Amino acid sequence: MxxxxxxxxxxxxxxxxxxxxxxxxxxxxxxxxxxxxxxxxxxxxxxxxxxxxxxxxxxxxxxxxxxxxxxxxxxxxxxxxxxxxxxxxxxxxxxxxxxxxxxxxxxxxxxxxxxxxxxxxxxxxxxxxxxxxxxxxxxxxxxxxxxxxxxxxxxxxxxxxxxxxxxxxxxxxxxxxxxxxxxxxxxxxxxxxxxxxxxxxxxxxxFDNNSYDRLQLLGRALQNMKVIPELKTAYIKLSQKELDEFNYVKGDTEGIVNYGLTIKGIVFAAIFIEHRDENIVKISFRSQGSFDVNQFARNHFNGGGHINAAGGKSYDSLEKTIEKFESILSKTTI
Missing domain, CATH: 3.90.1640.10 (inorganic pyrophosphatase (n-terminal core))
Incomplete structure (x- = not known):
């Protein structure tokens, strides 16, 4: 200033x-x-x-x-x-x-x-x-x-x-x-x-104030994780049905995206969360090193943030959003 x-x-x-x-x-x-x-x-x-x-x-x-x-x-x-x-x-x-x-x-x-x-x-x-x-x-x-x-x-x-x-x-x-x-x-x-x-x-x-439901939701998120080793990427998806199943409240998905980066060799992690009440898929991106998720989010998912941490959103369905992500990913150098 x-x-x-x-x-x-x-x-x-x-x-x-x-x-x-x-x-x-x-x-x-x-x-x-x-x-x-x-x-x-x-x-x-x-x-x-x-x-x-x-x-x-x-x-x-x-x-x-x-x-x-x-x-x-x-x-x-x-x-x-x-x-x-x-x-x-x-x-x-x-x-x-x-x-x-x-x-x-x-x-x-x-x-x-x-x-x-x-x-x-x-x-x-x-x-x-x-x-x-x-x-x-x-x-x-x-x-x-x-x-x-x-x-x-x-x-x-x-x-x-x-x-x-x-x-x-x-x-x-x-x-x-x-x-x-x-x-x-x-x-x-x-x-x-x-x-x-x-x-x-x-x-x-x-960090140590979880509900039982949140831990169950975390378990489901980890089960849903897809790892693409050749693209150094891991992503998670959570549907509205899964949020409802585990009585989701605001904050329950905080930090889950980071689990992808704990996998050896993974540089880029994402999570896609369906929110039908807002007709939106909320997205979080995380990276390690020089891969710029801020620019990735701005270019493709109506978002932005920092080089290693950014957010975005999609008005497509959860399935179409992930299809779009995988298509973009296949053409991206990480």
Whole structure:
């Protein structure tokens, strides 16, 4: 973020304001950690912040401090629209294109107040008044830590803020394993531990809090995995019928795509999940090394993300989507 924008934001935040903080649709740990971390920080500056999620977030994130105050647009469209129209600043975190908010996009496009984008994905759009965009970071939560530093307010970071930000850093770094995890990332985590966060309990709440049904769904997903060794690819499919069979709730398929990459020799992994209520097949892509799944998702499946982690969607049937994927795959160098 340049000095001019930092100065302008410092002046803008110098007096109490109504501020909306918005994650992307189907928010993950980084999206909820960054929005709630910023929420608690802005409270300390005497603002009136509100976190508004486009749709429900996973239950395994419901323990985050103040998660019970989050408004959900899809549950209360009229009420939330009115609240958005009353805000004086809007922060958009962990995405860089307003279509990532789903139906909320049409409401956000009509707002005339300053918008602030803080995000680490590629190819940001130009909707924001102030933009802090940098693909070098492994998480938006690490960028929020820096943003607080830009405002010379790091002394306000307490255990609550640190807990939220640590959650996003932990989840988006794959437990500090992904390539964009730096020495600085670890130093920030150490600082948070010194502030008193429970770095033993947080991973348990995030990763060891499964229902029996979720484990059964994972078993089915692994049974459905197809491995194509000559193309260094593995993919999984889950139908709506299978989701229903195991009483699927939001968050149950989180992380399943990564199992493909645990197979020796596999560089590219994908998961295709049928959601008949939305008439869509949701897709996640993961890779190792230099294979760019962000570009793959943008070129073929209406998506995007990072070089090694991206998402997409298809409006075809599950079967036709997979046929298309296999056809593209056969012509792709991995």
């Amino acid at each position: 340049n000095e001019k924008d930092i100065q302008a934001l410092s002046e803008l935040l110098a007096t109490p304001k109504k501020i909306a903080i918005i994650p992307h649709r189907s928010p993950d740990g980084d999206a909820m950690g960054s929005t709630l971390g910023l929420y608690h920080f802005l409270l300390k500056l005497n603002h009136q912040p509100v976190v508004i999620a486009p749709n429900d977030f996973p239950e395994f994130l419901a323990w985050l401090p103040a998660s019970d105050t989050v408004l959900v647009y899809e549950n209360e469209r009229e009420k939330v629209t009115q609240i958005l129209q009353e805000q004086e600043i809007v922060f958009t975190l962990d995405y860089n294109a307003l279509h990532r908010t789903g139906e909320m996009e049409k409401v956000l496009n009509k707002l005339t107040v300053p918008m602030v984008m803080i995000d680490h994905h590629q190819l940001p759009e130009s909707y924001a008044t102030y933009t802090y965009s940098d693909t070098a970071f492994g998480s938006t939560c690490e960028m929020i830590y820096n943003f607080i530093g830009f405002l010379n307010q790091k002394h306000l970071i307490d255990k609550t803020i640190a807990t939220c930000l640590y959650t996003g850093i932990l989840t988006d770094s794959g437990g500090f394993r992904f390539p964009k995890t730096t020495g600085t990332t670890h130093r920030i985590a150490a600082e948070f531990i010194d502030l008193g966060i429970d770095n033993s309990e947080i991973p348990t709440l995030l």
